[in-house]
Amino acid sequence: MKKALIIALLAVAAIPLLAAMASMPRFGSPEQPAYTHVASRYLQKGAEEAGADNVVTGVILNYRGFDTNGEVTVIFTACAATAAVLVTSGSRKKEKPGEATVPLSPVVGYVVRLLAPFIALFAFYVVLFGEVSPGGGFQGGTIFAALIIILSVVAGRNVAERVLPARVRPWLQIAGPLSFIAVGTLGAVLTGSYLGFPHARGLLATAMLMGIELGIGIGGATVFASIFWRLGDEP
């Protein structure tokens, strides 16, 4: 009975959705919103206006910079919320430094140790080249966080935590919003509006974009690793 009711309700909800889809322009048609609104301007002038060859980075950090500023703050809030909800004693099972926390095949341990520097290099490449090629701060930061997580599993947390020392970790966690505020204020001084980028394509605009990318990368990586570590703590 309940199931039949749900199916009937879904069917009713599907009718207006399908009707709306039928009234939309066909796939690939020039009438599509993607071709009639701001997108064409982004594609034509994005590279010179936004100061980044990768149009996606230009849109995310320049045209929609304020959006991204909020999103980065949300990521930090997630970290803070995890810390608030999962109150832990801070202690955990005793482990010897350099030893795996779970029983592990020596092949896995060896391969991870062998690949670790290359993964780190790739992460930084993705962060710093987000301006010209696919990628950016968030993607690179997540790759770096994945490296820290796999190191915690293979080599133990004591080794992995040395990458992000506890003393400076709160500052690293908030690196994303902080770099946005710093660059935004710099933009306000230079152009008169928060997060305004100098229009002339030059070293300064690129440096400002890279500053934000680095901040997002370090912040994202630290937030993900911190959430992982906190979930692993003893209650």
Place this chain on the structure above:
Amino acid sequence: MTIEASRLFDVGLMTLLVLCALAVVRTKDLLAAAIIFSAYSLVMCLVWDHRGAPDVAMTEAAVGAGVTTVLFLLAIGKTVRREK
């Protein structure tokens, strides 16, 4: 790649996506569900890349298939593995 081959590739990926989504909802073993969800993210990553969005594909692979799965596994480790 010809348009037909490209379309066929798309249809295959979409079929896999729907199958993965159904499997995630139906399975009672949460560990299996987490792994299937990771596979879903990988297929989604291929869809994004094939649709010309490598930035999103990278995020999907790193966050969807990687970090989220790890967090799910940790959560399962702290609770129970079977859905009631």
